[in-house]
Amino acid sequence: VEQNDLTGIRLWLAEHHPHEIADELARMDSSQAIVPFRLLDKDRELEVFEELDPPHQQEILLGLRDSAFHELIAEMDPDDRARLLGEVPAKVATRALAGLSPQARKMTAALLGYPEGSVGRYMTPETVVLHRDLSVGRALEVVRAQGHDSETIYTLPVVDDGRRLAGTVQLSDLVLLDPETSIKDTVDVLVPRVSAVSDAEEAARLMQDANLLALPVVDSEERFVGLLTIDDAVELIEAADTEDIARQSGASPLAGHYVAASVWAMARARSVWLLLLIVAATLTINVLQVFEATLEQVTALALFIPMLTGTGGNVGSQSATAVVRALAVGEVRVRDLPKVTWRESRVGLLLGCVLAVIALTVGTLLVQDLEIAAAVALSVIAICTWAAVIGGAMPLLARRVNVDPAVVSAPLVATLVDATGLLIYFTIARAILGI
Amino acid sequence: VEQNDLTGIRLWLAEHHPHEIADELARMDSSQAIVPFRLLDKDRELEVFEELDPPHQQEILLGLRDSAFHELIAEMDPDDRARLLGEVPAKVATRALAGLSPQARKMTAALLGYPEGSVGRYMTPETVVLHRDLSVGRALEVVRAQGHDSETIYTLPVVDDGRRLAGTVQLSDLVLLDPETSIKDTVDVLVPRVSAVSDAEEAARLMQDANLLALPVVDSEERFVGLLTIDDAVELIEAADTEDIARQSGASPLAGHYVAASVWAMARARSVWLLLLIVAATLTINVLQVFEATLEQVTALALFIPMLTGTGGNVGSQSATAVVRALAVGEVRVRDLPKVTWRESRVGLLLGCVLAVIALTVGTLLVQDLEIAAAVALSVIAICTWAAVIGGAMPLLARRVNVDPAVVSAPLVATLVDATGLLIYFTIARAILGI
Numbered sequence: 001v002e003q004n005d006l007t008g009i010r011l012w013l014a015e016h017h018p019h020e021i022a023d024e025l026a027r028m029d030s031s032q033a034i035v036p037f038r039l040l041d042k043d044r045e046l047e048v049f050e051e052l053d054p055p056h057q058q059e060i061l062l063g064l065r066d067s068a069f070h071e072l073i074a075e076m077d078p079d080d081r082a083r084l085l086g087e088v089p090a091k092v093a094t095r096a097l098a099g100l101s102p103q104a105r106k107m108t109a110a111l112l113g114y115p116e117g118s119v120g121r122y123m124t125p126e127t128v129v130l131h132r133d134l135s136v137g138r139a140l141e142v143v144r145a146q147g148h149d150s151e152t153i154y155t156l157p158v159v160d161d162g163r164r165l166a167g168t169v170q171l172s173d174l175v176l177l178d179p180e181t182s183i184k185d186t187v188d189v190l191v192p193r194v195s196a197v198s199d200a201e202e203a204a205r206l207m208q209d210a211n212l213l214a215l216p217v218v219d220s221e222e223r224f225v226g227l228l229t230i231d232d233a234v235e236l237i238e239a240a241d242t243e244d245i246a247r248q249s250g251a252s253p254l255a256g257h258y259v260a261a262s263v264w265a266m267a268r269a270r271s272v273w274l275l276l277l278i279v280a281a282t283l284t285i286n287v288l289q290v291f292e293a294t295l296e297q298v299t300a301l302a303l304f305i306p307m308l309t310g311t312g313g314n315v316g317s318q319s320a321t322a323v324v325r326a327l328a329v330g331e332v333r334v335r336d337l338p339k340v341t342w343r344e345s346r347v348g349l350l351l352g353c354v355l356a357v358i359a360l361t362v363g364t365l366l367v368q369d370l371e372i373a374a375a376v377a378l379s380v381i382a383i384c385t386w387a388a389v390i391g392g393a394m395p396l397l398a399r400r401v402n403v404d405p406a407v408v409s410a411p412l413v414a415t416l417v418d419a420t421g422l423l424i425y426f427t428i429a430r431a432i433l434g435i
Numbered sequence: 436v437e438q439n440d441l442t443g444i445r446l447w448l449a450e451h452h453p454h455e456i457a458d459e460l461a462r463m464d465s466s467q468a469i470v471p472f473r474l475l476d477k478d479r480e481l482e483v484f485e486e487l488d489p490p491h492q493q494e495i496l497l498g499l500r501d502s503a504f505h506e507l508i509a510e511m512d513p514d515d516r517a518r519l520l521g522e523v524p525a526k527v528a529t530r531a532l533a534g535l536s537p538q539a540r541k542m543t544a545a546l547l548g549y550p551e552g553s554v555g556r557y558m559t560p561e562t563v564v565l566h567r568d569l570s571v572g573r574a575l576e577v578v579r580a581q582g583h584d585s586e587t588i589y590t591l592p593v594v595d596d597g598r599r600l601a602g603t604v605q606l607s608d609l610v611l612l613d614p615e616t617s618i619k620d621t622v623d624v625l626v627p628r629v630s631a632v633s634d635a636e637e638a639a640r641l642m643q644d645a646n647l648l649a650l651p652v653v654d655s656e657e658r659f660v661g662l663l664t665i666d667d668a669v670e671l672i673e674a675a676d677t678e679d680i681a682r683q684s685g686a687s688p689l690a691g692h693y694v695a696a697s698v699w700a701m702a703r704a705r706s707v708w709l710l711l712l713i714v715a716a717t718l719t720i721n722v723l724q725v726f727e728a729t730l731e732q733v734t735a736l737a738l739f740i741p742m743l744t745g746t747g748g749n750v751g752s753q754s755a756t757a758v759v760r761a762l763a764v765g766e767v768r769v770r771d772l773p774k775v776t777w778r779e780s781r782v783g784l785l786l787g788c789v790l791a792v793i794a795l796t797v798g799t800l801l802v803q804d805l806e807i808a809a810a811v812a813l814s815v816i817a818i819c820t821w822a823a824v825i826g827g828a829m830p831l832l833a834r835r836v837n838v839d840p841a842v843v844s845a846p847l848v849a850t851l852v853d854a855t856g857l858l859i860y861f862t863i864a865r866a867i868l869g870i
Binding site: 017018019023026027051140143144147148152153154171172175176190192208209210211213230231233234235237238241242244245246248249250251254257258259263264266267270271273274275277278279281282284285286288289292295296299300302303304305306307309310311313314315317318320321322323325326329330331332336339343346347350351354355358359362366410411414415418419422 | 452453454458461462486575578579582583587588589606607610611625627643644645646648665666668669670672673676677679680681683684685686689692693694698699701702705706708709710712713714716717719720721723724727730731734735737738739740741742744745746748749750752753755756757758760761764765766767771774778781782785786789790793794797801845846849850853854857
């Protein structure tokens, strides 16, 4: 691309799948990415475009001529289009909506009416809807007549006279069953359903748990409004995991690609928590000032500070990470708080006892002072137990007050455990050394 | 369950989906879980059983009578069965295989022949295979005749005379297209394919990127051997993410459910890294011993140790976490090492400068010594830059030597940065204080 080798680019494009092309485009500068994109065939253009994230889609759009711009928007799946228009500046969105057919504009506006992050923003409204009084054979004819515009025809919603959702049937059943069978008798009425305003990530995890290819979405009166499809659910879960992982390390989630993000954006995403944490870390200075006289008497006590705070932080982070993940995948609920605390306290105590043996050995060898070594070892046990309890309980407490549990990041737990751990250490040391 | 209220259990079972029942069973002791399981209808029994993880499946199996045991095994999907038998003790596996029909036994043995973690262990061999010379109408008849035993009929592999994979067709195409159309003209020949011995997680991420419901699997001679379906891919991705998240916090991945795991198992999963890290942390003691004379002269320097090691650890963990995730989802490759290092060094420098302002203020206010505060502030800048570079580079270096990058956990980076950070801090402090 840099050498403007158009033949070379054309060759490369012809040999790769849309998702591979999209991946390469996402790694380029916006000014560069538009060149290979313009060289794509009309039909592959759309495929590649739909594989890009909204920020990259926006960059491509702004580089296109008016006719190409409107054509691309018009051909997108309605849910993808609504999601893109929800993120671009209002001016671009208005221009895009103006180029749509009245029907497509209405559909897009309806999807944009659902809150951000809700199922409504991710579902597809373009489906074949079957009436429950049809026979399997008739239903298959309906699918044949109307199925061309649908994003999926594998899961088909079945409704009653008031468009209320009765359940779903699978296309495989329509194909494999006797055409005379009634839809009433094959519809899966127990299939889970979600409201269009409910949380999209939860809906996606439900699809995963229940092994669904598509999840029917209903309005407040149980009327069918759309399907959440598995490809969107998989994207939702990946995005949620990436977000949780970033949060766990004390960073805000980064919108877009690691390689394409600016250094400023990366620093900004990480700075908020770092600033809070360094302020919180002044607590450790306060604690140490209280014990400054002790430190002046026995400087050797300072040698073990990094090891103790490090170990406490590690144990606390492990507990927090395990509980945040267990919450995310639904293995633990808020009401498990006493169980989790009791569990983590025993795990922490066990780990503390094992690590104390090492601490005692190292302490004795390096400072040749049994009293100091004993103080360090006892502190390891106390700090590990305390850190595991804090790390296990905090995500559940966060969820209880409706804060994202992933905010209880490893660095947050580590910083909290640092200050309290030092308090524990010097209290024990003073008692043993008799100062 | 505890009160042995059978009617209550029956009522609860009737009202819940198989995946919800499986979730509750996974939270119980094995001796308890068997009671509600036995109360399930025959056909729901299988549905619930297939939702359980292999360790829980094994517990349930061992509680069943012989006939129920064999029936359940025989009715499982072949890929799920192979995965279960790959994990149970050899005695149980032999007993299970003995109860199977010769054909099912052969199929299971073939799947078990693929290495653990390979696509072969997760694919389904039971599919309808279409020949490329068929017409769409004939193909639909083949699907109708043979489709009842297949795990999926939505993606259909198309082969040539030598059973070599030509591509796939979608059932939706068979239903929607003119029956006279030739399969040759509709088959998607560009569809990605993977070898049965390739890595299952990579194949699952490929399916996600390319939005596939099923991925065709071939042997070394390009012959079709099975399909990897999206439900298995989603499970694979979730398991891989859970594993990465655990590794990132320095714990081994825990097999099974958070609530059901024993305290011993949890402590064991976390102890390996903690032990290594506490040994590595003795490095910090060595470093501090080198500077013990300095510490005795200016005890106030000790006050800032936890804040500096904490901040360095936080910055390093953020970089490591971001790069490990970017590697996992394919945004970064090994050859990006120089780019990543350069990027992270600038992010670290930026963050360091911002945090240094806070450190300078806090230092001046709390110890009233401008020289010490300046030493702390300069150290923050140097440590942040260094930590970001280490955190960003190490996962890529790990991948280059074929070690799972997730092993470069936040605690590992933090511990490494602790020792080097102290070295930086005391060197700067000695230069500024002139001691």
